[in-house]
Amino acid sequence: MRLPRRLFCTALLGLAAGTMSAAALAADPQAGAQYLVLPSPQPTDTGKKVEVIEFFAYYCPHCYAFEPALEAWVKKEGDDIAFKRVHIAGGAGVLPQQRLFYTLDAMGLLPQYHQKVFDAMHQQHLRLSSDEQVFDWAAQNGIDRARFIDTYRSFGIQAKLRRAAAMMDDYGVDRWPLVVIDGRYITSPSHVGAGAPEGTTETQQQQTALQVMDFLVAKAKADKR
Known part of the structure; x- marks a missing residue:
């Protein structure tokens, strides 16, 4: 199934x-085996x-x-x-993790914290499946809680979530x-x-x-x- x-x-x-x-x-x-070719190539902007x-x-x-x-x-x-x-994108339990990723990126903190999020989930077994869990994790790791929450709830992050969902469809x-x-x-x-x-x-x-x-x-x- x-x-x-x-x-x-x-x-x-x-x-x-x-x-x-x-x-x-x-x-x-070989195409069709170790890799696939998209039927509709997507535009790139990387020169x-x-x-x-x-x-x-x-x-x-x-x-x-x-x-x-x-x-x-x-x-x-x-x-x-x-x-x-x-x-x-995912269900309600994945959305806080997705918002966390894009918030760190928007704040310029992703290089510093990306691996730490992975470790928190897979070594420390934190679920990070709710907004409050994410806010607590950010504060405990030295990120300004108020600034983080403002970014996390911003229109800019919401736009990134929509873009991620669209890209999943575009790339199959x-x-x-x-x-x-x-x-x-x-x-x-x-x-x-x-x-x-x-x-x-x-x-x-x-x-x-x-x-x-x-x-x-x-x-x-x-x-x-």
Whole structure:
């Protein structure tokens, strides 16, 4: 049975399938297998840099597991890419986490606190599923509570939430973490893991996804020349 899009997490598709080994990528990744091509490419505004968007959720354990490898990959790519994150929309329990992400971003605090939010949920087991829980967490972590709440409840954050929901529809997001490259190509650990042999690990699945991302960034750069 297909789960509703807003409630889907990568593990539900990918972990049972396992992953591809690095050796399996001796040949170029194939469209329709390790990555998908969007039927309607989405516009980008990053000039000669290749736009890379990650769709993720703070509550998702597989987004949390992917974060260190993804962060290292982004640093490796450097100025060749313009990296963006989109926190997926969800139900009432996810909305405070989504607002938290966009509030930190609007306040210029995301680089400092992004990993701390992940750790709060997956190491300290904080739910952050209500506004008050989020406000308490922000204050306990040294963020001005009043300023945070004002930003959290602002029209600007509401606009970002609407934009995130629209982007999920535009890109056909049905799992996370999911990566979109150059507004045209989609891949994820679960995409590269589909149909792979059993016995491989989630870490291998992630590393193979990063190799596919390398390929797609190079492909997008070549297309821009």
